[in-house]
Amino acid sequence: MNMNVIDIFLTIHATSRWNELKKTQGHCDSELSEAGRRMSLLMAKRNDLAGVKTIFTSDLKRAYQTAEPLSERIGVSIVKSSALREGNWSHYHRDPEYPPLNFDGPFEDREALTQRAVRSMTDIAKSEHPSPILIVAHGAFVQCFLSQSFSTKISEYKGIRTAINHLQYTDGNWEALTLNDDVHLREFVHGVTTLDSG
16 A cells, blocks of 8 residues: 655744844734845755755745745745744734734634644645645744644754754654754854744
């Protein structure tokens, strides 16, 4: 019997302007900072991503801007989905320059986000999109999904922006092959925060 093995590279978006200002973003649509754009360019050079067949990101700028250099390099268009957004927190920072985007659902706590993250990741894995698949999401989204799906490994997870977490989905089961692969960031200028902070 043939098993359908889906390879998924899951990561957190690169550093945004609001990350550097330490503002809670939620569904507010802030852009990548200059440092974040450099991180995305370095991620796009990774050899293990050269064979990606499908790219999913949230529909927030900081997520799809992270994937744009790779998309251009390999000629694969980006599929944007609101289901991959950060938590819809009630305490997001309000700023008229970056109002929150509309979202089909109520405010969320971590339990609600975990349910959405597991459902969204599973839907992508079960879809007919070709593998390998890159998914660029958000800090709490990735943390909630990994905590629920890999409870024995979550202590190893570091929440590094653009680090690659290589997962496999086979007949309803998830496996974590590698976590926190940030080899591309070794070229990055020291002093810029790469750990997830919102």
